Amino acid sequence: MTLAIIGAALAAVLSGIGSAYGVLIGGRAAAGVVSEKPDLFGRLLVLQALPGTQGIYGFIVAIMVLVQVGILGGTPVALTEAQGWLFFAACMPIAIVGLLSAIFQAKMSVAAIHMTAKQPDASGKGMTMTVLVETYAILALLVSILMVIGIPV
Amino acid sequence: MIVSMKKAKIVALKEEKEKLLLELQKSGLVMLIPTEEETILIDVSENDDVIERTEKSLSFLKKYQEKKDSFLARTEVSYDEFFNYDQKKMDLLLELENLEKEIALKEEENKALLEEIKLYEPWLKLEAKVEDLKSSRYTDLFVGYIGSKDEEKFLESLDALGSDYKLYGLDKEKRAIIYASYYLDKEEVDLLNKEFQFSEHKFEDNGFVRDIVKNKEKQIITNNLFIDEASKKLAKLTEDKEKLYVLSDQAATDKELKLAPRQYTLETVYLEGWVRSDKEDDLKKVLETSVSCYDLVLLDPEEGENPPTCNKNNKFVSPFQSVTNMYEVPNYKEVDPNPMMSIWFWFIFGMMMGDVGYGVVMLIGGILFLKLKKPKGMLKQIGKIITYSSIPTILFGVLYGSYFGFGWFEPVFVNPVKEPLTVLIFSFGVGLLHIVSGLVVKMYASFKAKDYWQAILDDFPWIVLLLGLGVFAIGLKIEGLSKIGLIMIAASASVITIFGGRRKKGFIRKITGGVTSLYGLVNHMSDVLSYSRLLALGLSTAIIAEVMNRLAGMVQGSIIGIIMSVFIYIIGHIFNIGMGLLSAYVHDSRLQYIEFFGKFYEGGGYEFRPLSVQLKHVDAIKYKEEKI
Numbered sequence: 001m002t003l004a005i006i007g008a009a010l011a012a013v014l015s016g017i018g019s020a021y022g023v024l025i026g027g028r029a030a031a032g033v034v035s036e037k038p039d040l041f042g043r044l045l046v047l048q049a050l051p052g053t054q055g056i057y058g059f060i061v062a063i064m065v066l067v068q069v070g071i072l073g074g075t076p077v078a079l080t081e082a083q084g085w086l087f088f089a090a091c092m093p094i095a096i097v098g099l100l101s102a103i104f105q106a107k108m109s110v111a112a113i114h115m116t117a118k119q120p121d122a123s124g125k126g127m128t129m130t131v132l133v134e135t136y137a138i139l140a141l142l143v144s145i146l147m148v149i150g151i152p153v
Numbered sequence: 154m155i156v157s158m159k160k161a162k163i164v165a166l167k168e169e170k171e172k173l174l175l176e177l178q179k180s181g182l183v184m185l186i187p188t189e190e191e192t193i194l195i196d197v198s199e200n201d202d203v204i205e206r207t208e209k210s211l212s213f214l215k216k217y218q219e220k221k222d223s224f225l226a227r228t229e230v231s232y233d234e235f236f237n238y239d240q241k242k243m244d245l246l247l248e249l250e251n252l253e254k255e256i257a258l259k260e261e262e263n264k265a266l267l268e269e270i271k272l273y274e275p276w277l278k279l280e281a282k283v284e285d286l287k288s289s290r291y292t293d294l295f296v297g298y299i300g301s302k303d304e305e306k307f308l309e310s311l312d313a314l315g316s317d318y319k320l321y322g323l324d325k326e327k328r329a330i331i332y333a334s335y336y337l338d339k340e341e342v343d344l345l346n347k348e349f350q351f352s353e354h355k356f357e358d359n360g361f362v363r364d365i366v367k368n369k370e371k372q373i374i375t376n377n378l379f380i381d382e383a384s385k386k387l388a389k390l391t392e393d394k395e396k397l398y399v400l401s402d403q404a405a406t407d408k409e410l411k412l413a414p415r416q417y418t419l420e421t422v423y424l425e426g427w428v429r430s431d432k433e434d435d436l437k438k439v440l441e442t443s444v445s446c447y448d449l450v451l452l453d454p455e456e457g458e459n460p461p462t463c464n465k466n467n468k469f470v471s472p473f474q475s476v477t478n479m480y481e482v483p484n485y486k487e488v489d490p491n492p493m494m495s496i497w498f499w500f501i502f503g504m505m506m507g508d509v510g511y512g513v514v515m516l517i518g519g520i521l522f523l524k525l526k527k528p529k530g531m532l533k534q535i536g537k538i539i540t541y542s543s544i545p546t547i548l549f550g551v552l553y554g555s556y557f558g559f560g561w562f563e564p565v566f567v568n569p570v571k572e573p574l575t576v577l578i579f580s581f582g583v584g585l586l587h588i589v590s591g592l593v594v595k596m597y598a599s600f601k602a603k604d605y606w607q608a609i610l611d612d613f614p615w616i617v618l619l620l621g622l623g624v625f626a627i628g629l630k631i632e633g634l635s636k637i638g639l640i641m642i643a644a645s646a647s648v649i650t651i652f653g654g655r656r657k658k659g660f661i662r663k664i665t666g667g668v669t670s671l672y673g674l675v676n677h678m679s680d681v682l683s684y685s686r687l688l689a690l691g692l693s694t695a696i697i698a699e700v701m702n703r704l705a706g707m708v709q710g711s712i713i714g715i716i717m718s719v720f721i722y723i724i725g726h727i728f729n730i731g732m733g734l735l736s737a738y739v740h741d742s743r744l745q746y747i748e749f750f751g752k753f754y755e756g757g758g759y760e761f762r763p764l765s766v767q768l769k770h771v772d773a774i775k776y777k778e779e780k781i
Contacts, residue, residue, distance in 0.1 A: 046735065053736055057689075060696045072703060124479025124742070131743045138689045142577075145692060149573060 003084030007091035008065035015058025015098025022051025022106030033117040054102035057141040090147035097140035105133040158460035170422040176443035181765035185426035187414040200408035207401040217387035275322035275329035283356040297353040298327035398770035405767040463761035472537035481756030503545020505737040510557030512547030558698025584684025591752030610652040617645035701725030
């Protein structure tokens with residue numbers, strides 16, 4: 001049981017840290033631009049928010065683990081140690097990829113924000129480039145979800 | 154579809170050029186282009202100046218507005234008001250700027266006064282006029298400060314010298330002090346002052362300190378009264394800010410008009426530009442009503458010319474054009490990608506949201522936003538996209554059995570949280586069809602370009618191959634289909650291998666070229682895998698909705714709990730809808746740009762932006778019947 005909870009905690013914590021940091025550096029770049037071009041606020045907000053999704057993905061996996069082991073809405077299941085390790089392993093993809101991809105995506109988003117500052121019409125292109133990074137977080141999320149759902153309890 | 158363009162060459166009398174250009178601008182029909190010869194530099198600094206000043210005043214005025222503009226506020230002005238120059242608006246701007254300047258001045262003055270008062274505060278108890286603090290024949294008088302930690306020692310030394318002193322207030326770490334010493338002790342006193350770092354103080358004004366301070370305070374009060382008065386005036390003037398809106402837009406419109414490219418001969422003005430071929434007659438009408446005589450020539454675009462792109466689509470497709478244009482504007486010659494793209498964007502958006510409740514919120518919210526706010530530009534398009542996409546959202550909600558995250562009804566198709574694999578395979582299926590439709594557009598484009606071999610030998614086999622893969626996959630479940638799938642795969646793959654290298658030179662290159670072109674399958678497959686995000690994003694919306702419901706369910710138990718739970722429901726679901734909309738929009742766009750457009754799209758065009766009235770602040774001009 002402890003292992004499963006540690007796994008869920010790591011999924012939420014690591015990807016949450018990644019996203020928080022990602023949104024921070026995105027926001028810092030965006031704030032600089034908005035100080036000179038307030039009109040761009042809406043476009044920049046979207047770019048800033050992009051690295052924020054990883055935290056949500058980690059949160060989803062954490063909740064799914066909690067539901068599976070019966071802590072949320074149900075009676076807690078007595079897990080064997082092997083099952084605990086399975087849950088732990090299932091949380092790792094989104095925990096690790098979530099943390100790193102949020103930071104990498106944020107760096108891309110900062111670049112896109114700078115591009116938008118110079119060419120407001122190019123914000124769509126910048127957005128697409130930034131979203132490409134997120135693909136791998138989504139794949140990790142999918143793997144984590146499939147694993148969590150698939151573990152026999 | 155992409156509207157065909159004609160090049161319009163207009164010649165008219167020079168004396169009528171103002172009227173002609175203004176009417177063209179009002180009608181918004183022609184995109185004037187600079188002709189090859191040298192263009193004259195036109196001075197628009199006056200307009201820029203007005204625009205900049207109004208913007209500055211508007212943002213300044215915002216602080217004084219008592220009631221915030223409602224989100225739904227709209228500015229509509231009459232035709233006459235917009236097109237007739239009115240000195241009153243300029244006067245208003247000047248008045249605002251003066252008030253702004255005066256307020257800033259008074260605020261600056263108050264700041265300085267406050268600083269001065271602070272300097273006098275330690276001396277408030279001084280019972281003499283400051284100008285009377287003078288040394289006399291036998292005594293030297295010292296007025297100043299001494300560090301408060303040295304105070305005791307300093308006083309002791311003064312006592313030892315037999316000086317008389319009086320202490321006053323504290324200024325931070327310093328004690329205000331006045332003392333008198335016998336004139337023959339001057340040397341000792343100087344040494345003492347040096348040792349304890351006595352700093353002398355000089356008063357700037359005359360009279361009693363309390364009177365001086367009182368006067369300065371009075372000055373501050375009068376200044377504040379003035380600022381209050383001015384603020385009230387400004388608050389009242391905020392009601393007139395519509396006039397500033399008009400002024401700014403007028404200046405921008407005038408600037409656009411001045412910058413319109415044109416050429417003159419001695420007696421005539423010559424304009425050249427693009428006009429939509431379906432609006433030819435409108436242009437003729439405008440010319441007839443605005444000038445007494447003119448000459449108009451309309452030409453089809455020549456080889457090598459690059460006309461602007463103007464999309465004309467039905468009401469459903471047109472908002473989705475903004476998605477394409479954010480990526481790249483299609484070029485004039487290619488097939489308009491929007492009709493096909495719009496359907497997919499709409500469908501995939503719904504699949505990612507996938508909740509009946511959220512769909513209803515999107516529908517109602519979208520309609521209210523469009524009807525009440527009447528937004529312009531990008532916001533309008535996004536509002537429409539959300540409104541339209543609510544329909545597949547509701548549809549997928551029914552299929553997935555999701556109603557605000559509750560399972561009120563059994564899912565018609567499958568519950569994605571319980572059987573994600575089924576939805577994953579379904580997502581891949583959607584992706585496969587999406588990619589195939591991209592290839593179909595490419596084949597259509599090849600036919601249109603009369604490149605029949607390309608269409609039959611390159612584009613078509615890929616369509617069959619991908620469909621064959623799909624059929625084969627279904628065949629794993631349903632008997633008999635897998636064979637058909639295999640035949641499709643084998644036939645198309647052989648066509649691709651045989652003809653894939655037909656453009657290469659040399660026999661060996663032709664063969665290797667065929668085999669390597671089959672390698673493109675890897676690209677298509679990785680594109681298909683990218684559609685797994687349809688499941689992932691659908692799941693994340695569904696799970697967060699469920700979590701919110703669970704959280705709200707936990708606190709229900711007492712009356713306070715039920716009230717709390719209502720808050721959790723509302724805030725939680727609004728958050729989820731917001732995040733869901735953002736990621737659906739972003740990821741849906743990505744699928745279109747990279748997976749779908751990658752198959753056929755060329756881009757590289759530029760938008761048709763006719764000479765027109767520039768509205769930034771004003772939402773609409775109410776035209777009279779004479780509108781053309």
